[in-house]
Amino acid sequence: MAEEMNIENGEFEDWRGSKADPAKHGGVTASSIACVVEVLENMVFLSNATNFVEYFLKSMHYSAAESANMVTNFMGTSFLLTIFGGFVSDSFLTRFKTFIIFCTLELLGLILLTIQAQDSRLLPAINSKPSKTQEAILYTGLYAIAAGVGGVKAALPAHGADQLDHSNQRLVSSFFNWFFFSLCLGGLIASTVMIWIQENLGWNWGFKISVVTLSVALCIFSMGFPIYRYKRPGGSxxxxxxxxxxxxxxxxxxxxxxxxxxxxxxxxxxxxxxxxxxxxxxxxxxxxxxxxxxxxxxxxLPIFASTIMMNCCLAQLMTFSVQQGNIMNRSLNSFKIPTQSLSVFPLSIMLTSIPIYEYFVRMFRSKNNHHPGILNMFQPLRRIGLGLALASGSMAAAAVVEAKRREAANDDVVLSVFWLGWQYLLLGVSDMLTLGGMLEFFYSEAPDTMRSMSTALSWCSTAMGYFISSVLVTISNSVSGHFGKEWLGGSDLNHTRLDLFYMLLCILNFINLLNYIFWARRY
Incomplete structure (x- = not known):
């Protein structure tokens, strides 16, 4: 009876429903499985996000604008649905069961799209738009994937952190850093290996490989069930x-x-x-x-709201930075860097920065155990603040580089794409500090009964950053159009003022940093 009361009061239990034994359940090994699974899951998610554009254009015969909007809506919806996945995980199911159910849903969506892609009867005829039935199959598969991603990304990091001793905050912090490392590693594989496969073997291979990879991820995660520890949901x-x-x-x-x-x-x-x-x-x-x-x-919530503007900057790496790269010199000796692989720059920087960050944290802790003021600099709120400051700096660097690129283009000189490395470097480190800090902060500070939903705020910030970026582009064009010429009007970047838009983002992010400092000091 005492054991049941302990479990009800927030203790972890094993897969049989008994109180978890720290010697047998949880620990670094159990939490590491979440990192391995995240590599595979994020590779599938990002490779499909890239693959969808070509699939919608060439197989479903949507226009370029329609295809781009469909992909943007898909990604935004996936991140927003993490709140729903977190709500289910906190209220009704354990995080383990939430992952299994939502990952299976994502897998079924992928299988449906794979079947449609291989069956000519389920695809529109050449130069024809898809029928209502074909669209129904497409959107069912697409948003089954989005819903699955929402549940997976809400439950997986919280499940991994649940395996660790919460009295050791440094261990929890290290987990979220390496979880973010896994996230970036999956993105790097998607931007290199999967891009190469799609360009050389055909886009349809992307679906097949994704189905196999996600199936493997589901099996790996499921195999760990005897060593996991679980927490019962506490109601809504x-x-x-x-x-x-x-x-x-x-x-x-x-x-x-x-x-x-x-x-x-x-x-x-x-x-x-x-x-x-x-x-x-x-x-x-x-x-x-x-x-x-x-x-x-x-x-x-104020901390969450203060991170959205930084994600507006990240949205530029997926949009305007790619357009800049398209008209810059992408040659590296005899190899031409694919446009879709430009994201390799920020991902490589993030992957490099995490081990370096972990090394410096260990070094400072070993030498400054009696100086808490130095150790406090590694706390999540301080890391998030530094990340937000770097976001503002990255947009200043981006504005300078774009002004230089336009000036060179007017003299018929094409700059190397590596000039974009400055904004990729600063934004890469900014994202590592901010998103990694957010995941740790929201998990550690949230009530035990709301950890999945609170962790999901990190992903929602990303989604809202993308949506607000589109709003800012529209507002900038509307206002600048009243004073002469739209900053971002037309398709030729050589005749736009992208540098002014970047400077606007720099100013807005600096104001946002002051807003963040106000709330962080009062937390």
Whole structure:
């Protein structure tokens, strides 16, 4: 009976439902499986995101604009659905089961698209648009993949971190760094090996290899079930949050001292933040732990919102930076760098920066154990802040390089694509610090019952950054058009003012950095 109570109170259990034994369950080996699986899963996700453009154009006969929008919507939806996947994982299923179900859903979507790609009866005739049935098959497969990706990316990092001793924060921090390393390694394979296969063997091989790779990832993850440790879902956290907010509003006229004396708080009570929510305690069905859970989650939201602008900069690497690369000198001796492989630059930089970062952290910790001020520089909030500062610097560098490229183009000189390395370098390190810091921060600070959903905020920030980037382009063109010529009008970058748009992003990111500092200092 005591064992059951311990499990109910937040202890981990094994696959049989008994209390987990630290000597047998969890640990570095169990968490490492999540990193291996992430390499394979992200390779599949990004290689298909690249493959879809050509597939929509050449096989489904959509226009270039329609194809681009379909891919953008697919990626944005995948990242946004991580919130749904996190909600399911926290509320109803263990993170292990959530991964299995959503990865299977992603696999079924891939199989459906693979069947359609191989069967001419399910493809439109030459120079014809797809029929309603063919479109239905396409969108069913496409958004089954998107939903699967949402659940996988929400559950996998939280599941991996669950395997570690949470009293060792350095170990948890190291896991998220190496998880991000795995994410980048999968992207690098997608940008090199998969691009080569698609260009030399045909795009349809991308689907076949993706099905096999994701099947292998699912098997590897499933094989670890005897050594994993699991945490039972704690019911819907959103319902508890809404209940607290509704009770606080209903009792808004009550005095705070009266509300705070109605129940005895636990040790983790925070007296200073969002004290008005303490009025919810006047409601008979609201517990102090639910109030603290609500306070903690709401406290994460300003940090989340402050990272979106940085992801607007990352969106440029997928759009304008690629267009810049297309009209620059991409020759490396006798080899011409494929446009789709330009993302190799930031991914290589991220992969290199993570081991270097880990080395310096270990070195500082071994030499400065008695100097907490130095060790504090590696805390997630400080890493995120440094990442946001580098994002602003990257856009300043991008503006200078673009101005130089336009000036050279006017003199009939084509600059090397390696000039773009400055913005790739700064943004690569920025993304490593920011996204890695976000994953660790949201997991570590979130209530135990909301860790999957809170971790999903990191991916949602990416999605919203892409969407807001499109809005900023539209607004910039609209405003600049009223004063003469649109900055980003037309398709020829030599006659646009991309450098001014980059400078705008630099300024907006600097303002956002000040906003982030305001909230981070008050967290």
């Amino acid at each position: 956290p959103l319902i508890r949050i809404f209940k607290v907010l509704a009770s606080a509003i209903a009792n808004r006229k009550a005095s705070l001292p009266e509300a705070e004396n109605t129940q005895i708080y636990g040790e983790k009570r925070n007296h200073d933040k969002f004290r008005f929510l303490n009025k919810a305690l006047m409601g008979e069905s609201v517990a102090s732990t639910e109030v603290e859970e609500t306070k903690t989650f709401i406290g994460l």
